Amino acid sequence: MSRTGGNSYLYGLLWNGYDYTHQAWVENGVYVRCGHPESMKCSCYGKTHAGELSLERERNLGKRTERESSPCLASMRLSQSK
Numbered sequence: 001m002s003r004t005g006g007n008s009y010l011y012g013l014l015w016n017g018y019d020y021t022h023q024a025w026v027e028n029g030v031y032v033r034c035g036h037p038e039s040m041k042c043s044c045y046g047k048t049h050a051g052e053l054s055l056e057r058e059r060n061l062g063k064r065t066e067r068e069s070s071p072c073l074a075s076m077r078l079s080q081s082k
Helices: 071-080
Strands: 008-010 013-019 024-027
């Protein structure tokens, strides 16, 4: 499996992508459990922190991000306009 896009951030926090600091995937703002089998008894950050909110901040705040195209923001805008 290969990735076709970069990380997406929401208000400066990692929303979807890979947290290189902790070596774990983040989906919808929370850490995802690693894919290692239980028999491996790993201590991956993704396994020990699965379901916790991501606190990984954007490295370069001047960099243009995918925030504006985030499906989360788009749905928030639609719900606020009603």
